[in-house]
Amino acid sequence: MSTPPINYFLFPWLFLCCRGVTTGVKVTVPEAVGAELGKSLLIPCTLSHDGESLQSLSVMLVWNYKNDTSCCKRLVYFHDSTRDITESKRMNVSNDLTLHIFKMSFADVGSYMCSLSVVGHGTSVATSKAYIFSAPTTPEIIIESNLTESETTQKVGVCHSKDAYPKAFVIWYQDGQALPEQQVQNVWTRQKNQLCSLESVLTRQITRQDNNARFHCQLVYNMSGANFGWPPKEQNINSTSVNIVVHYPATRAMLHVQGHALEGNVVTLECSTDGNPQPLHSEFYRILDNGSRLHMKNGRVGNRLLLYNASRDDSGEYACSAAGLSNLQATTSLHVYYKPKGLVMPTPQHESHSVAWDLDKPILSHREEIRVRLGKSLVVHCNATSSSRPKYAWKKEGIGMAGQVVSLESTLHIKKVSYKDSGNYTL
Numbered sequence: 001m002s003t004p005p006i007n008y009f010l011f012p013w014l015f016l017c018c019r020g021v022t023t024g025v026k027v028t029v030p031e032a033v034g035a036e037l038g039k040s041l042l043i044p045c046t047l048s049h050d051g052e053s054l055q056s057l058s059v060m061l062v063w064n065y066k067n068d069t070s071c072c073k074r075l076v077y078f079h080d081s082t083r084d085i086t087e088s089k090r091m092n093v094s095n096d097l098t099l100h101i102f103k104m105s106f107a108d109v110g111s112y113m114c115s116l117s118v119v120g121h122g123t124s125v126a127t128s129k130a131y132i133f134s135a136p137t138t139p140e141i142i143i144e145s146n147l148t149e150s151e152t153t154q155k156v157g158v159c160h161s162k163d164a165y166p167k168a169f170v171i172w173y174q175d176g177q178a179l180p181e182q183q184v185q186n187v188w189t190r191q192k193n194q195l196c197s198l199e200s201v202l203t204r205q206i207t208r209q210d211n212n213a214r215f216h217c218q219l220v221y222n223m224s225g226a227n228f229g230w231p232p233k234e235q236n237i238n239s240t241s242v243n244i245v246v247h248y249p250a251t252r253a254m255l256h257v258q259g260h261a262l263e264g265n266v267v268t269l270e271c272s273t274d275g276n277p278q279p280l281h282s283e284f285y286r287i288l289d290n291g292s293r294l295h296m297k298n299g300r301v302g303n304r305l306l307l308y309n310a311s312r313d314d315s316g317e318y319a320c321s322a323a324g325l326s327n328l329q330a331t332t333s334l335h336v337y338y339k340p341k342g343l344v345m346p347t348p349q350h351e352s353h354s355v356a357w358d359l360d361k362p363i364l365s366h367r368e369e370i371r372v373r374l375g376k377s378l379v380v381h382c383n384a385t386s387s388s389r390p391k392y393a394w395k396k397e398g399i400g401m402a403g404q405v406v407s408l409e410s411t412l413h414i415k416k417v418s419y420k421d422s423g424n425y426t427l
């Protein structure tokens with residue numbers, strides 16, 4: 001359909017005057033033009049001729065329109081002093097012959113023919129196709145709430161968008177990686193306003209490795225390009241990214257002691273599994289020395305067993321079973337550490353110093369003075385009791401030897417005390 005037929009009924013003048021005349025006039029239009037819905041569409045019609053000024057000649061310009069259902073509607077007719085624009089509220093022609101449609105609508109999609117006739121120079125017709133574009137709305141992603149690990153494919157989620165024209169390409173992403181299009185099924189529906197709405201469904205196999213994976217969908221669509229809207233330029237728009245939660249069965253249970261198990265504290269045992277979600281609650285047992293199990297009914301909170309004011313007697317073997325699942329069991333041994341109390345007992349006689357402390361405290365400093373007669377010996381015991389063997393270090397802060405370690409024993413023994421032994425000793 002390169003040269004549309006000239007409607008000689010409308011232009012009898014052309015028929016009579018110009019048939020068979022070698023044409024020296026030529027119009028060109030862009031092969032295609034485009035505009036966004038509601039925006040203005042411009043179709044330039046450029047005239048070239050063989051030099052002679054057309055000013056004085058009789059010129060006729062006609063813009064015709066046709067589409068698949070309607071043929072050859074005359075939009076514009078200019079001849080000499082006659083200027084006739086059929087729908088002057090919707091369109092106009094500028095002095096350079098450009099057709100201007102103010103607000104592009106679906107009824108304006110079709111072919112536009114610029115036809116120019118000059119007496120003595122013949123007629124030239126050129127056709128341009130007009131396209132309409134509309135950007136889709138930001139796609140909305142909805143992920144299935146109950147994704148379960150499975151051997152087969154399942155519906156993972158759906159993306160919705162509307163107001164697109166023409167249809168867009170749909171790409172689904174998992175953690176930024178495009179997914180194969182075979183996993184995506186798109187259903188486009190024509191809206192009342194002729195724009196298209198989309199329902200895109202992602203169906204694929206989901207495994208436990210996909211737990212927490214981020215999914216989003218992307219629409220790649222064409223919008224009107226730089227020069228009279230053609231060729232179109234591609235743009236894209238993304239949905240938000242959504243993390244999926246995958247449910248999968250547990251294969252084993254685990255029992256852990258949380259934090260430091262210290263006497264007097266609350267000691268927490270937690271039962272968990274390698275499945276998702278975690279069991280709603282677990283049962284706890286103390287395994288007695290003779291192998292029998294004591295059901296721990298007190299202190300159970302969900303998957304935790306809380307031992308308030310724990311004591312060394314709570315040390316031992318424990319077991320848990322994760323409820324609701326295939327009776328998965330785990331065991332652990334608990335060792336409750338106790339805070340040692342220390343006692344410093346300096347000898348010699350008469351000078352009894354004792355102080356109790358808690359090894360929990362990071363720095364111990366005993367400031368009480370011990371007076372010793374010159375030449376006598378001094379023994380300071382430190383016996384601490386602890387659930388694990390405590391380490392001792394006596395330090396002397398003398399002149400020029402700050403923090404020097406003088407003994408690593410629990411007992412500080414200085415034979416024949418001299419003046420240089422004066423100073424602060426810390427443990």
Ligand SMILES: *[C@@H]1O[C@H](CO)[C@@H](O)[C@H](O)[C@H]1NC(C)=O
Nearest residue numbers: 088089091092093094095096
């Ligand atoms: C149509 O275009 C002509 C020539 O450019 C101009 O004089 C006239 O004002 C325009 N009419 C409208 C309705 O824009």
Ligand SMILES: *[C@@H]1O[C@H](CO)[C@@H](O)[C@H](O)[C@H]1NC(C)=O
Nearest residue numbers: 067068069070073106107109
């Ligand atoms: C074809 O053109 C007619 C007349 O302008 C218009 O009413 C109709 O909507 C158009 N049809 C299509 C499919 O664009």
Ligand SMILES: *[C@@H]1O[C@H](CO)[C@@H](O)[C@H](O)[C@H]1NC(C)=O
Nearest residue numbers: 145146147148149150154247
């Ligand atoms: C989730 O799916 C599993 C198996 O597919 C089913 O047993 C369970 O009832 C579902 N839960 C919800 C809340 O739909």
Ligand SMILES: *[C@@H]1O[C@H](CO)[C@@H](O)[C@H](O)[C@H]1NC(C)=O
Nearest residue numbers: 173176177216218236237238
């Ligand atoms: C949409 O997401 C894709 C893939 O993550 C990315 O390449 C692209 O730049 C994003 N587009 C926009 C407009 O942010």
Ligand SMILES: *[C@@H]1O[C@H](CO)[C@@H](O)[C@H](O)[C@H]1NC(C)=O
Nearest residue numbers: 167168169220221222232234
């Ligand atoms: C955009 O238009 C170009 C040219 O017509 C075409 O090759 C491309 O596939 C289109 N892209 C989309 C997303 O429709």
Ligand SMILES: *[C@@H]1O[C@H](CO)[C@@H](O)[C@H](O)[C@H]1NC(C)=O
Nearest residue numbers: 287288289290291292293294
């Ligand atoms: C194991 O010891 C506990 C208390 O020490 C006792 O109550 C229980 O009967 C004993 N069980 C067996 C099987 O000996």
Ligand SMILES: *[C@@H]1O[C@H](CO)[C@@H](O)[C@H](O)[C@H]1NC(C)=O
Nearest residue numbers: 263264265308309310311312
């Ligand atoms: C904690 O237990 C010890 C003995 O094990 C007891 O002397 C103390 O009163 C208990 N403290 C509390 C707050 O129950």
Ligand SMILES: *[C@@H]1O[C@H](CO)[C@@H](O)[C@H](O)[C@H]1NC(C)=O
Nearest residue numbers: 342343345381382383384385
């Ligand atoms: C500290 O240790 C000494 C020597 O081993 C011992 O005689 C004394 O009874 C202990 N004191 C305490 C409170 O444990």
